[in-house]
Amino acid sequence: MSARRYKHNTAWLWGLVLVAIIYITLMYFLNTLTGSHLLDGIFGVLLGLYICSKPAANAVDLIFFRRGELRQITSGWSGIGWLSLNLLVLFAGWVVIFTGTTHMAFY
Helix, strand or coil: CCCCCCCCCCCHHHHHHHHHHHHHHHHHHHHHHHHHHHHHHHHHHHHHHHHHHHHHHHHHHHCCCCHHHHHHHHHHHHHHHHHHHHHHHHHHHHHHHHHHHCCCCCC
């Protein structure tokens, strides 16, 4: 697939960041979503893993299947922005996983 035909789905990545922010905010203010901290933690871990899956898939795709495009992506501002957005989504997913495991372990 050529670089022109491959479209970076930034709207989906921003949506995942929004979902992570909503989950973390709800857990901060409500302290529970289901009434059970164990279920809240399990939900948080699964949600965080789902959030992290899209940028991880993008990284695997870029490294293994489109090796030549890595230099093209890192050479322009739009490519660097896309990589930064993927890192932001990974970080947001990690925070959701951390929040979920914290609720399972300490509440």
